[in-house]
């Protein structure tokens with residue numbers, strides 16, 4: 001089973017590349033699903049067929065779906081939301097305000113990912129290619145399972161215990177709608193799903209991200225940051241696809257200049273992403289819509305390269321022992337010292353890079369240790385933990 005998350009800046013060709021990748025897999029006989037989690041769905045346009053929430057066949061061995069986040073949300077969140085709403089009503093909170101409380105940022109995409117988790121575990125597919133939203137949303141989304149499970153692990157069990165004890169008393173003295181077991185069960189299902197999804201996406205031998213870029217300064221800059229943030233959240237990057245390269249036959253003074261600019265950017269890309277497989281794709285002379293053209297694209301893009309087996313995910317972090325000490329190391333290639341912060345709190349290690357933050361629960365063996373130093377060198381962060 002493999003999951004490939006295709007992401008990149010808006011408009012770089014994510015959907016088209018994801019579709020071509022899925023087709024390349026299917027043409028090798030791999031049972032493949034392509035799922036779009038981008039609320040601005042355009043997968044149906046890329047294949048030029050109608051697509052909905054349920055997977056439908058778009059080519060031999062290939063199914064496609066555009067995940068309907070409302071439907072997914074109703075399924076996983078409906079019971080919990082209704083219950084909480086009762087509590088808000090009782091408390092005199094007007095319904096508009098209550099609605100706002102019951103919707104958190106990134107929620108839609110979260111439910112889309114839960115659907116990806118279900119599909120990946122359905123046994124119907126050997127590869128799931130995910131056409132993701134533009135980078136910023138995708139990053140927020142990929143950090144969400146971490147944040148939520150942290151939150152729920154702590155808050156929920158306590159809440160449930162308190163409610164169990166308080167219910168008889170509350171029912172006697174007030175008309176406060178007390179959450180039913182049904183809601184806790186729905187919540188348990190939801191968190192179970194989030195946990196499963198985290199396991200699946202955090203396993204670099206199953207899941208990896210593939211970055212689509214164009215040879216343009218702003219696109220490259222954003223991709224570098226994305227690369228680092230993906231590592232921060234524990235996702236491996238298995239490839240960089242450079243799309244829309246002007247082919248040799250484009251000539252004339254006007255485009256000669258553009259070709260020069262692209263050549264310089266291509267050199268930058270090779271250097272910046274030297275650790276990952278880079279594949280190039282030219283700008284075609286037409287919009288690449290429909291299975292036959294996507295297949296042409298897939299053949300040019302992957303050629304003899306196997307779209308899954310030949311692209312290996314980078315390693316987000318490693319734990320090594322150095323004598324008595326243990327060193328956690330991580331590639332953070334494009335950040336400065338001032339952007340990195342490491343704080344130890346209880347049994348957790350908080351890593352921040354720029355505006356993103358991640359908490360890592362330390363393995364049992366390391367809980368009795370202290371962080372002695374964090375060191376950034378040549379795009380490499382190492383955190384040393386020592387015996388107390």
Ligand SMILES: Nc1ncnc2c1ncn2[C@@H]1O[C@H](COP(=O)(O)OP(=O)(O)O)[C@@H](O)[C@H]1O
Nearest residue numbers: 011012013014015016244282283284286287288
């Ligand atoms: N290499 C390419 N050559 C020609 N057209 C392309 C190429 N890559 C993408 N396109 C076209 O560009 C448009 C936008 O691509 P799309 O994959 O939807 O981008 P994104 O998903 O990143 O927003 C589509 O019409 C697509 O057919």
Ligand SMILES: [Mg+2]
Nearest residue numbers: 014015038042
């Ligand atoms: Mg798209």
